Amino acid sequence: MSREALLIRTLVELADNLVDDFDVIDVLTVLSDRCVEVLDVDSAGVMLAAPGGELQVVASSSDAMRGLELFELQANEGPCVDCFVSGEPIVNLELTAVDERWPRFARRAVADGFRSVHALPMRLRGTTVGALNMFRTSLGSLREDDVIVAQALADVATIAxxxxxxxxxxxxxxxxxxxxxxxxxxxxxxKGMVSEASGLDMDRSFQRIRSHARNHNLRLTELARGxxxxSTSIVGLDPLPRSHPVRSTSPHLRPGDGSTPA
Amino acid sequence: MTVHDDRMALILSRLAPHDADGTGTLRLCELAAETTGVSGASIILLSDELAHGSLCTTDGVAAYLDDLQFTLGQGPAIDAHAGGRPVLEPELAAPAVARWPALATSALRAGVRALFAFPVRIGAVKLGALTLHRDSPGALNDLQHADALAIAVVATRAILAMQADAPPGSVSVELEEGANFHFVVHQAAGMVSIQLGIGVTEALVRLRGHAFLLDRTIDDVSRDVVDRRIRLEGPEPA
Known part of the structure; x- marks a missing residue:
């Protein structure tokens, strides 16, 4: 399959997920797998922010990648973390065993055989939801159009x-x-049924239903449904005490219109 | 997509001054009618079960059309909601497919010549429909159509935003006070079910039939039942 055909297929795959059977893991696995197929990178992975804001590894194209990404999160340093925090891309960063910016991450990445790294933000209108990580096992730069393609794929996944x-x-x-x-x-x-059967107005009918529910520890909706x-006999409802009508405790009850706030 | 976004920005900017005084949502129907240049508009909230509420209506005809749809249980908004796509009837007097014969007769008598309904939804989540009516026949042009779709999106957000503050299990106060959910009809259905010894669902059908035969709205008939001015007794009214 040509690169263009593969790209189009990837976009269709990602867009397909916009409609039914949406699964975040599926979408991001497609994204990381296709990055490796379409672009000049050896491994790719995606980190996504959980509702609390902390990053999690969601998809990786290889086990080595997954291990490295987990390490990055534990060490709280590395390209994906920086990219997520800044919302800015990190492109063509050469890895050496001695690195001032990410000393622990770089040592581990080099030990795992990686030589250069790229991280692209997954963001839409100012909201960064995660980051796409790509690693190469050889030195050399990603072509500019590869970066554009990778960002486009990340954008589609972000929208999804x-x-x-x-x-x-x-x-x-x-x-x-x-x-x-x-x-x-x-x-x-x-209320209408109780009103017709017992001759009470709507407000008093509601009070009768509610006081019966309270007396018998029933949920109001369940009693009303019965x-x-x-299935629940109206005759069997507790009568309203004549002298001490049940007072409404709801601030929204408007006695005049007989409607009942839930 | 770009046209859609541009029109959406325009609609939001027109709505914005009214949001501050809490009338933004109620203005949505007027805005829909003004922006698309039709005679009037309404937004109906629908659920798959019983709920049917009018969020806003621009005029008496729009309110009448909503009442008709609720009374008859048929109409463009109900179809747009169920099908999840726009329902367009540019020639109500000579429709290509006769979809709502009872509704069409009454609507034509009220001067309606064209009806357009757009689902108010986000993805698979369906909230109701925006209905536009016009006193002259003819299709909407592309821009009018795009504007209607954009307003339906704005309505979706507005409704969800209103409900977002409600405690679980309740309808938000804003929706409660802004929309008409025809609660009196359900009270009347309860009363009729006792009067006739039938189930509430059948009682609602009887109320609908009674209102339609007398050419009254189901709300009016129900108010009379609740106030004990009329009783539905015996067989179907002749």
Whole structure:
């Protein structure tokens, strides 16, 4: 397969993940594997920031790479760490056993057979989510267009990850909203049933349901569902005490409109 | 994509001055109608189960269209929400496919000649739909279409942002007060279910049928039921 064809296939693979069956590990494994296939590098790996902000090794094209990246995180020094913190690329850095910038990392990397290193930020609109690390076992520089290609691949993977994160957040919020609305509706239905069966107005019907739930240690939504589905008898609900109506404790209850905040 | 982003920036900048006084979201429908140059707009929140709420409407016709969709359980917003794609009816009087016969008759009588609905969604997460209506037939041009899509995206963010502050298990106060979730209809359905000895789902269907036959909104009929001015009794109304 030609380099161009491989690149296009990689972009399609990464973009495919934008839609369904999204798996962050899959996306980043594709990214690191293809970097090795398409570019003049020997190993590639991706570190991603966890929700707390600390970097984690997520994908590596080889075990040697994975070991080195874990070491980098433990030592808290190295190209990926610096690139993530600064958000700036580190390109064509020669590794020697004696290195002032990253003394421990460089010694270990050279011992593992690596000679030069590149780290590209994974960032979108000011947010850096991680970094792409690439290592070569021989000296010599990455061509400028290789750097551009690598950054493009990292950018596509970054977009996929950020879209996934926002979609997950949206799904949680939307599920919560749907659930809250649906339980509200069931409570309104139960209020209507109690109101018709017992001649109370909507507010008093709600108070009756709620006080029964409290007396019997039931969840309000579950009791309302039982009433609405006919499995809980309305006649069997505790009557409201006449002289001491249950006071609303909800700040949002508007007695006039008979609606019930959940 | 670039056009989309440019228009989005424009829409956000027009909305921004209103965000400060808390009316930003309610302005979304007006902005949708102004930006796309149609007669009116509404944003409906929908869930796969029961919930159906109007977030905003520009005018009486838009509110009537929302009521019709809720009363009939059919319409462009419901289809756009379910299908996850825009639903366009540029010739309501002579549609290529007759999709919502009952809704079309009532909408035409109210002066609506074209209807366009756009899902309010992010990825697979579906929140509802933006509906545009116009008093003259004809398709939206590309820019109008792009603007409608951009406003649907802004609406998605606005709704999620409003719900983000709500405690688990509740609807945010902003949504609660800004949107109409037709709670009175569900109260009425509960009452009708006791009156007729039927389930609440069937009671809702009966309320819908009753409202449609009398050419009233389901909210109005439900208010009468809850206030005990009418009872639904016996067989289907003739």
């Amino acid at each position: 990850i950020i879209q996934h994160q926002s979609a997950v957040g949206a799904a949680v919020l939307n599920a919560q909203l749907s659930e809250a609305l649906n339980s509200r509706i069931i409570i309104e239905q139960a 009433i609405a589905e006919g």
